[in-house]
Amino acid sequence: MSLGDFFIIKKYKGGVNLKGKIKEFVFITIGMIMVAVGLYxxxxPEKLAIGGANGLAIVINHWIPFLSIGTIMIIINIVLFIIGFLVVGTSFGIKTIYASIGTSVIVSLFEKILSIQKPLVExxxxxxxxxxxxxxxxMGIVFNQNASTGGTDIIAKIMNKFFGIELGKGVLFSDFIITVMAGFAFGPELGMYSLLGVxxxxxxxxxxxxxxxxxxxxNIVSEYSSDIKEYIVNNLKRGATLYNAKGAYTGDKKDVVAxxxxxxxxxxxKSYIKAIDKNAFITVSNVYEVLGDGFKNIEE
Known part of the structure; x- marks a missing residue:
C-alpha cells in the first residue's frame, strides 16, 4: 500500500480483501506490542541500544534526559519520514507509518503507566x-506483513539512492554507527553488548x-494420483500440478502430483495418502517463500 492511498479512496473488491487488510493490521499491532515490550x-533499563530508532533514542536520552525515550522515538521517526518523503519519494506505506509511530507511542505509554526504575534481573x-x-x-511479524518499524530502514534507503549501498548493508551500517554511539555514551562494555544484540x-x-x-x-508418485489430486484441490483447497513420468527400473508410466x-x-x-496407498513415494522440501495465487501477492 503506497502513500497514494492517503489521497485516493480505494474500494475493496468484496469482504475477503477487507478481511485480509484487517488481519494484516492485527498482526502488525501484535508485532508492535512485542517490539515495545522487548525494548521497554x-x-x-540496561541502556542496550541495538540499532534502529529505538536504539538511537536510548543514546539521545543519555544526553537529553528530560525527553523520554518514547517521545524521542516519535520525533526521530517523524523526522526520518519527512526526510524520506523529500529525498527518496513516497515509497513508505501506510503500514510502515502505522508500525513505526505506533511502536513509539506504545513505548511512551509504558513509560507513563508502568515506570521501571531498574532492570528486571541483574x-x-x-x-x-x-x-x-x-x-x-x-519485528519479524511486522516485516512479514510488508511493513517495517521505520528508523534505520529509511536511512538505508537514502544511502542506497545516493551511494548505491545495498539496503541490507545500509541497515547494518546504520545500526553499527548507533552501537558505536552507545559505546561513547555508556562505555565500551555496553557498546559491545549492543553490537552483539544487533x-x-x-x-x-x-x-x-x-x-x-x-x-x-x-511430490507424490502413486497409483492413486487422481484421488490424491482431487483431495488436494477439493479438500485442501490448494492447486496441484500433474507430471507424466516413467520409472527407470520398471518402465511403468505414472503421474507425479506436485x-x-x-x-x-x-x-x-500425509494421513490421507497413508490411508489409501502405503506404497506411495513422496518427497518433501521446505519452501521459505511462496508468491502467487493462494499465497502472498507477488506485488507486495
Whole structure:
C-alpha cells in the first residue's frame, strides 16, 4: 500500500480483501506490542541500544534526559519520514507509518503507566537475550506483513539512492554507527553488548520470517494420483500440478502430483495418502517463500 492511498479512496473488491487488510493490521499491532515490550522491559533499563530508532533514542536520552525515550522515538521517526518523503519519494506505506509511530507511542505509554526504575534481573546477558528475542520476533511479524518499524530502514534507503549501498548493508551500517554511539555514551562494555544484540536481532528476525512463511513442496508418485489430486484441490483447497513420468527400473508410466501447501495441510495430506496407498513415494522440501495465487501477492 503506497502513500497514494492517503489521497485516493480505494474500494475493496468484496469482504475477503477487507478481511485480509484487517488481519494484516492485527498482526502488525501484535508485532508492535512485542517490539515495545522487548525494548521497554529488557533493553532500555540496561541502556542496550541495538540499532534502529529505538536504539538511537536510548543514546539521545543519555544526553537529553528530560525527553523520554518514547517521545524521542516519535520525533526521530517523524523526522526520518519527512526526510524520506523529500529525498527518496513516497515509497513508505501506510503500514510502515502505522508500525513505526505506533511502536513509539506504545513505548511512551509504558513509560507513563508502568515506570521501571531498574532492570528486571541483574544479569545483563539475560536482559539482552530476552529483549532481543521478544522484539526481534515482533519485528519479524511486522516485516512479514510488508511493513517495517521505520528508523534505520529509511536511512538505508537514502544511502542506497545516493551511494548505491545495498539496503541490507545500509541497515547494518546504520545500526553499527548507533552501537558505536552507545559505546561513547555508556562505555565500551555496553557498546559491545549492543553490537552483539544487533547481530542476534538480525538472526532472530530472519528465523522468525522463515518460520512464519515455511511451506512444504510435495511430490507424490502413486497409483492413486487422481484421488490424491482431487483431495488436494477439493479438500485442501490448494492447486496441484500433474507430471507424466516413467520409472527407470520398471518402465511403468505414472503421474507425479506436485503441490505446495502449509505445514498443517501437509499433515492432513500425509494421513490421507497413508490411508489409501502405503506404497506411495513422496518427497518433501521446505519452501521459505511462496508468491502467487493462494499465497502472498507477488506485488507486495
Amino acid at each position: 522491559f529488557f533493553l532500555m 544479569d545483563i546477558i539475560l536482559q539482552l537475550v530476552f529483549g532481543v528475542f521478544i522484539s526481534a520476533i515482533g 547481530i542476534l536481532n538480525g538472526i532472530v528476525i530472519d528465523s522468525t520470517m522463515e518460520g512464519i512463511n515455511l511451506c512444504k513442496e510435495v 503441490t505446495v501447501i502449509d505445514r498443517r495441510d501437509f499433515i492432513k495430506l
